[in-house]
Amino acid sequence: MLSPQIDTHGEMLNFLAQTRGHFIGGQWVSGGDVQPINVVNPATGLTIATIESGGAVEIDLAVNAARESFDSGVWSKMAPVERARILFSLADLIEEHAEQIAHLEALDIGVSRAMMHEIGVKLAADQLRYYAGWITKIGGQTINNSRPHASGREFLTYTVKEPIGVVGQIIPWNFPFGMSIGKIAPALAAGCSLVLKPAEEAPLSVSYLAGLIAKTDLPDGVFNLVNGVGRKAGAALARHMDVDKISFTGSTAVGKDILSAAGGNLKKVTLELGGKSPVVILPDADLSEAIPAAARAIFFLNGQNCMAGSRLLVHADIHDAVVKGLVDIAKAMSIGSDLDNAYDIGPLISKRQMTRVLAYIDTGLGEGAELATGGKRVSGLAGYFVQPTIFTNCTPNMRIVREEIFGPVLTVQKFETEDLDEIAGMANDTVFGLSASVWTGNLSKGHLLAGKIKSGQVGINVHAAIDPATPFGGYKQSGWGREFGREGLEPYLETKAVTAYL
Ligand code: ADP
Numbered sequence: 001m002l003s004p005q006i007d008t009h010g011e012m013l014n015f016l017a018q019t020r021g022h023f024i025g026g027q028w029v030s031g032g033d034v035q036p037i038n039v040v041n042p043a044t045g046l047t048i049a050t051i052e053s054g055g056a057v058e059i060d061l062a063v064n065a066a067r068e069s070f071d072s073g074v075w076s077k078m079a080p081v082e083r084a085r086i087l088f089s090l091a092d093l094i095e096e097h098a099e100q101i102a103h104l105e106a107l108d109i110g111v112s113r114a115m116m117h118e119i120g121v122k123l124a125a126d127q128l129r130y131y132a133g134w135i136t137k138i139g140g141q142t143i144n145n146s147r148p149h150a151s152g153r154e155f156l157t158y159t160v161k162e163p164i165g166v167v168g169q170i171i172p173w174n175f176p177f178g179m180s181i182g183k184i185a186p187a188l189a190a191g192c193s194l195v196l197k198p199a200e201e202a203p204l205s206v207s208y209l210a211g212l213i214a215k216t217d218l219p220d221g222v223f224n225l226v227n228g229v230g231r232k233a234g235a236a237l238a239r240h241m242d243v244d245k246i247s248f249t250g251s252t253a254v255g256k257d258i259l260s261a262a263g264g265n266l267k268k269v270t271l272e273l274g275g276k277s278p279v280v281i282l283p284d285a286d287l288s289e290a291i292p293a294a295a296r297a298i299f300f301l302n303g304q305n306c307m308a309g310s311r312l313l314v315h316a317d318i319h320d321a322v323v324k325g326l327v328d329i330a331k332a333m334s335i336g337s338d339l340d341n342a343y344d345i346g347p348l349i350s351k352r353q354m355t356r357v358l359a360y361i362d363t364g365l366g367e368g369a370e371l372a373t374g375g376k377r378v379s380g381l382a383g384y385f386v387q388p389t390i391f392t393n394c395t396p397n398m399r400i401v402r403e404e405i406f407g408p409v410l411t412v413q414k415f416e417t418e419d420l421d422e423i424a425g426m427a428n429d430t431v432f433g434l435s436a437s438v439w440t441g442n443l444s445k446g447h448l449l450a451g452k453i454k455s456g457q458v459g460i461n462v463h464a465a466i467d468p469a470t471p472f473g474g475y476k477q478s479g480w481g482r483e484f485g486r487e488g489l490e491p492y493l494e495t496k497a498v499t500a501y502l
Helices: 009-017 056-072 080-096 098-109 113-135 176-190 204-215 230-239 252-265 287-303 316-332 351-366 420-427 443-452 485-492
Strands: 022-024 027-029 037-041 046-051 155-163 166-170 193-197 223-225 245-249 268-272 278-281 311-315 370-373 389-392 409-415 435-439 457-460 493-501
Touching: 009 046, 009 098, 009 204, 022 056, 022 204, 037 098, 056 166, 056 193, 056 223, 056 230, 080 098, 080 113, 080 176, 080 204, 098 113, 098 176, 098 204, 113 176, 113 485, 166 176, 166 230, 176 193, 176 204, 176 245, 176 485, 193 230, 204 223, 230 245, 230 252, 245 252, 245 485, 252 268, 278 287, 278 420, 287 316, 287 409, 287 435, 311 316, 311 420, 316 370, 316 389, 316 409, 351 370, 351 409, 409 420, 420 443, 435 443, 443 457, 485 493
Parallel strands: 166 193, 166 245, 193 223, 245 268, 278 311, 278 435, 311 409, 389 409, 435 457
Antiparallel strands: 022 027, 022 223, 037 046, 155 493, 370 389
């Protein structure tokens, strides 16, 4: 929790006063468009800092620095225990600077510092330590080869795990600090060098992270940061011919652009994309747990979360009770944002995002969905606040049911059947497959339904249980590959099979 002894305001004011450049080859480098990017506090609509807008030139410099460090072996061939020590030391530094990180992140995305401690700093430190622990355990296998040579001599075959090389990583604005650690920890654990491009809307805590990394013994050029907008810096990184792998988290539309850009050198691609995650409540569920959990599933971070439980499927027997419970919760939610107080609903990240979400609400009304609560911009607040919104009487073909809104908007669909195949069919009626949850008093039904739902994560009486050791990623158009856990390390490793005569 926050320690009242540490006042971060002075230090943070200094940090915010400097236009943040790029961190390349162990140094801060200036470059890019003449006009810097304004970083806006979404709670007030006011500019709080500026960052430089890098492009192809800065990306090229950063990729070259990463390549040089990778090819020199300064990191990839460093003793595993030593590499682990450096990642552990970064986790310690992050905890020591928790106040500063939480402060910047809170200003950048409009939440309280206490919340950022929990979902930004703590999870990030846990994740680094989890992957630091893997470094000394990465290894190949000896293979039971069944092809002895005609001469009767035997083969010895073994596999070696090698770092894939230079990695490009592009992250969104919803959890910038945790997201950046989620990307860099497995890449560094594998022995890769990398270039990170944060989202232009929320780049501050990642810039601060670069300063912390500079204090560790990580060799120069292993971690590089380029600030800039997606269509310039991001696109240049995705198409760069000397990048061996790109890892992207963001919208499905941009994920498809990344994929085409990556085709030039067929770099490996990991994509963690959007979702329209179902929360399925069966008639035997414990509603005292399911209702508040369904509210959290959609309204956490104002729905700006790829795992948001934005599609509620609820059995007819309990439909009215569930809707009433959710509407009561939504109406009682506190709305606001400041550094020291936690609110249930904060601002959306930008005016553009707010306009998009309000347009979806209009679409829902036009499609004939019934507004049970919310539906408007919050009056009297300068920032980009939208009321927690619930639509009932939703049908499968409505755009608000099919498309990811990324805002505090829940659609409710009622079903009559108790047939698990039919229920799973409704849950699976989407192009996405990132997260899902099933609420039931009968665990067997929960497991059976979990088996039928096409989604990277399924919770039984829990929604979106994130943990560094638990693989995370999507079926269908929610992505390619997995992050977190052992599976999150694999995409950063190549497997080499070596065979020799004995
Ligand atoms: P938005 O928030 O604009 O809807 P995303 O959430 O998909 O877009 O953006 C996630 C990340 O992808 C951000 O860092 C953004 O700068 C970057 N990005 C956006 N467009 C592109 C692109 N065409 N190529 C590479 N990166 C991009």
